Amino acid sequence: MIDGRDLVFAVRDRRLVDRVSLAVAAGTVTIVVGPNGAGKSTLLRLLAGDLAPTSGRVTLDGTDLARLSPSQLAGRRAVLPQQVALAFPFTVDEVVRLGADAGRRHVLRRSGAGEPGPSEADLVETVLAEVGLPGWGGRLYPQLSGGEQQRVQFARVLAQVHDPVVEGPDGSPLPRLLFLDEPTASLDIRHQIDLLARARRWARGGGAVLAVIHDLNLAAEFADRIVVLSGGTIAAEGPPAATLTDAVVARVFGLSGIVGRLPPPHLPYILPQARL
Numbered sequence: 001m002i003d004g005r006d007l008v009f010a011v012r013d014r015r016l017v018d019r020v021s022l023a024v025a026a027g028t029v030t031i032v033v034g035p036n037g038a039g040k041s042t043l044l045r046l047l048a049g050d051l052a053p054t055s056g057r058v059t060l061d062g063t064d065l066a067r068l069s070p071s072q073l074a075g076r077r078a079v080l081p082q083q084v085a086l087a088f089p090f091t092v093d094e095v096v097r098l099g100a101d102a103g104r105r106h107v108l109r110r111s112g113a114g115e116p117g118p119s120e121a122d123l124v125e126t127v128l129a130e131v132g133l134p135g136w137g138g139r140l141y142p143q144l145s146g147g148e149q150q151r152v153q154f155a156r157v158l159a160q161v162h163d164p165v166v167e168g169p170d171g172s173p174l175p176r177l178l179f180l181d182e183p184t185a186s187l188d189i190r191h192q193i194d195l196l197a198r199a200r201r202w203a204r205g206g207g208a209v210l211a212v213i214h215d216l217n218l219a220a221e222f223a224d225r226i227v228v229l230s231g232g233t234i235a236a237e238g239p240p241a242a243t244l245t246d247a248v249v250a251r252v253f254g255l256s257g258i259v260g261r262l263p264p265p266h267l268p269y270i271l272p273q274a275r276l
Contacts, residue, residue, distance in 0.1 A: 001026050001175055001208050002077075004047050007056035009039075016042045017053075018232040026165075026175035029200050029209040031219040034229035035253055040212040041082060041181050043229065047210060048079045048179045061174075074102040075166075077177035078157035082185070084149075086141055092152050093137030096124045099160035123162060127155040130198060132191070146186040154183060154195055164207030178202060180211040184218065196222040216270045220244050228252055244268040 002024045009017040017039045024030050024047065032040045045051040047058055049065040058065045060076060068076075078099065086095070100120050118126065128134055131151040141152060161176040168174040178199060184192040192215070200222050203209045213219055219226055220240040228236040228243055230252045236243040241261075249270070250256040258274045261267070 099156035103160035
C-alpha cells in the first residue's frame with residue numbers, strides 16, 4: 001500500500017529523517033517507537049502525505065502521493081495527529097462529521113457491498129459508541145477532558161475510514177490506512193488498550209495501521225511489526241520479539257536489563273524497575 005523509499009527530510013542542515021525506507025502492508029499494524037527527537041512523527045507525516053520529503057518518494061498503490069488530490073487522499077487514509085486545536089465551540093457530533101464527510105467525498109462504496117454505507121448520522125453514532133462515548137454528540141468539545149477529546153478525535157478518523165476496504169472506481173477493492181501519532185498519550189490504561197485493540201481489529205478487516213507510540217509494552221502487544229527509530233534512521237525492524245531486545249533497547253534508549261519475556265510466544269515486556 002504505502003511505500004516510502006530513501007526518505008530524507010531536512011531542516012537547514014539537520015536531517016530529521018535520514019534515508020529511511022518503509023512499506024506498510026494491508027492487514028497489518030506497524031508501530032514506530034524510539035526516543036524523543038528520533039524522527040517518528042516526521043516519518044509518519046511523510047508517509048501520510050502531510051509533508052513532502054526533501055528527497056525520496058512515497059507511493060500509494062504505486063502512485064506518487066504528490067499526484068493525488070487532498071480529496072483522494074482523504075478517501076484512502078485518515079490521520080490522527082499528536083494535538084488538535086479547535087478555536088470554536090464545536091459539538092462532538094460536528095467534530096466527528098468532519099471525518100465522515102472527508103471520507104465520503106472520494107470513495108463512496110464498501111468493497112463488495114454494491115451500495116452506499118450507513119447514513120452520516122448513523123455512522124457518527126456508531127463510531128462514538130466504538131470509542132465509549134455513546135450519546136455524546138451534543139456535548140461541546142472544548143468542555144471535555146483531554147482524554148475525552150482524544151477519543152472524539154479517534155472517532156473522527158474512524159468515521160473517515162470506517163470501512164477498512166472500499167470499492168474503487170473500477171470496482172477493485174481499495175484498502176485504507178490509519179495514521180495514529182501518539183494516540184494513547186492522554187488516555188488512561190483502559191482506554192489505551194481499547195483504542196489499540198480497535199485499531200488492530202480495523203487492520204484485521206483489511207486496512208493498514210501505522211502508529212507512533214512511546215509505551216514499549218503496548219507496542220509489543222499490539223504490533224505485527226515494530227520499527228525502532230534513532231537519530232532519524234531505522235535501528236531495528238521486525239516482529240516485537242526480534243526488535244524489543246536487551247541489545248536494541250540498551251543501544252537506543254540507554255537502559256540495560258529491562259526486557260523480559262512472557263511464556264510462548266515469548267512476547268517481550270519492559271520492566272524499567274529491573275535496572276535497579
